[in-house]
Amino acid sequence: MPLDRTEAVLTDPTLKSLVDAVVRKTEDGYRMASARGSIDFRRDGDGFEVVSQTGRPPVNDTVADRPDAGSEQADPWATLGNHATPYAFEHTAQFLDSEQAPDLAVLHTPSHRFHGNAGEHGSLGITQSRAPFIAAGPGVIKRGVVEEHMRMVDVAPTLAALLGCPKIDGVDGVGTPRSGVRLAVQDGTERSEMLDPDQRPEHVIVFLMDGTNNNALHAAIADGEAPNIAALAERGTAYRDGLIASLPTATLANHTTSMTGVHPGRSGILHNTWFDRSCGKSVDLLELESMMRACDHLRPDIETVHEALHRARPEAKSVSAFEYADRGSDWSTWAEFRSKRSVSSPGDEERRRHRHPEFGREPKYRYMSVIDAQSVHHAQRFWDGSQGEPPEFTFVNFSLTDDIGHFRGPHSDMTRAAITDTDARIGQLLEVVEASGRLDRTTAVVYADHGMQQVAEGEPVDLGAILLQEGIPHRMIDAQFVYLDAV
Numbered sequence: 001m002p003l004d005r006t007e008a009v010l011t012d013p014t015l016k017s018l019v020d021a022v023v024r025k026t027e028d029g030y031r032m033a034s035a036r037g038s039i040d041f042r043r044d045g046d047g048f049e050v051v052s053q054t055g056r057p058p059v060n061d062t063v064a065d066r067p068d069a070g071s072e073q074a075d076p077w078a079t080l081g082n083h084a085t086p087y088a089f090e091h092t093a094q095f096l097d098s099e100q101a102p103d104l105a106v107l108h109t110p111s112h113r114f115h116g117n118a119g120e121h122g123s124l125g126i127t128q129s130r131a132p133f134i135a136a137g138p139g140v141i142k143r144g145v146v147e148e149h150m151r152m153v154d155v156a157p158t159l160a161a162l163l164g165c166p167k168i169d170g171v172d173g174v175g176t177p178r179s180g181v182r183l184a185v186q187d188g189t190e191r192s193e194m195l196d197p198d199q200r201p202e203h204v205i206v207f208l209m210d211g212t213n214n215n216a217l218h219a220a221i222a223d224g225e226a227p228n229i230a231a232l233a234e235r236g237t238a239y240r241d242g243l244i245a246s247l248p249t250a251t252l253a254n255h256t257t258s259m260t261g262v263h264p265g266r267s268g269i270l271h272n273t274w275f276d277r278s279c280g281k282s283v284d285l286l287e288l289e290s291m292m293r294a295c296d297h298l299r300p301d302i303e304t305v306h307e308a309l310h311r312a313r314p315e316a317k318s319v320s321a322f323e324y325a326d327r328g329s330d331w332s333t334w335a336e337f338r339s340k341r342s343v344s345s346p347g348d349e350e351r352r353r354h355r356h357p358e359f360g361r362e363p364k365y366r367y368m369s370v371i372d373a374q375s376v377h378h379a380q381r382f383w384d385g386s387q388g389e390p391p392e393f394t395f396v397n398f399s400l401t402d403d404i405g406h407f408r409g410p411h412s413d414m415t416r417a418a419i420t421d422t423d424a425r426i427g428q429l430l431e432v433v434e435a436s437g438r439l440d441r442t443t444a445v446v447y448a449d450h451g452m453q454q455v456a457e458g459e460p461v462d463l464g465a466i467l468l469q470e471g472i473p474h475r476m477i478d479a480q481f482v483y484l485d486a487v
């Protein structure tokens, strides 16, 4: 069997510093394997049952019930199994069930730079999957910082509840009927423990800080270097154990999950890049033209938060600044770009605002700072009184935190500066909201799409070349997805 042989080559002990685990389907279930052990599991009602296991399988926890805060830096190269792997069975299964899923996916160790970056994400381990989540304002109970976690699939239903979308009969991502959901297709659950049913905001503003490590953000809050987010955590609810992204813990996949409540394996947007078996072509949503049109791949029956809001309240206005999952928004940066309309740009002074004096000279830092300044500028135009009533729903995407996290690692001084600058941009928009007299009627939500893990020094190793040496023809996507049927 070519699949068995592929697994055997990639889980050979000689590659154990590179390959943390491989995941694949079996005849009646799923399998995770590493050089140290393996586990086979299958669906059993709403849950999963273990069919068999050998050695020390690369799973350690199917639930994220521990903060694991201090251990992250004490044991930065922890492999899966030593490292918590929250929701490992469910997140692996939903991914492999996709028709676009590879025959086998490699989860890389943090002991090498498979993309050449100092910080990385994409795998099941808690440092890569865990993002922050903080919300405050009307409709959010003041619980403070709680030792609890939530999941990326829970974000959209929770936002829809805050926006007053009624409970409806819907389905989950595989079509099983569900009643009392907020979105037409919904895998997640609204987080009622943080919602005050007696209050509802008039406006909801989301700030997504791409790729922000949960522990790094809370450290910045503790050090007084993210004062705007700290104030939100104090007057609302912050999930200290974080927001657990679905597999793959990557940008396009989890932005979409957060805006739809549907896992990546079911939404149509499986990852940043994949091989589309239906047309025999690779899809690369990191390429700018495709990125702008990411939602072309989103399943039509799924609702975004924008669409659910408009179903419930057709007159409501929503705005999406620099966000990929923008379908159904009334105004979106990407929609303007798609239509080749000229987009309002911030002036020089506004571009330079909130740019760290030293790190801002680094070209990568400067470039993404300008993009984020544009993002907040786009949202701000709808709040400064120049466009009539402000939107009911505003989504602002920030990318500096992810870019610098990859460049220097999640706990670097430069990433701390990116968090501080992003916090200041959040404060910039909230000041405009305050000036509009609507701050006490507005709920702000801050989260990220996935975590970020420090990666050891070392050159990338081409696993595809190793498979070819072993006589296994395949197509390798993004150095991790192996398609045996798409050569």
Ligand SMILES: [Zn+2]
Pocket (backbone or CB within 6 Å): 210, 211, 250, 251, 252, 402, 449, 450
């Ligand atoms: Zn991301």
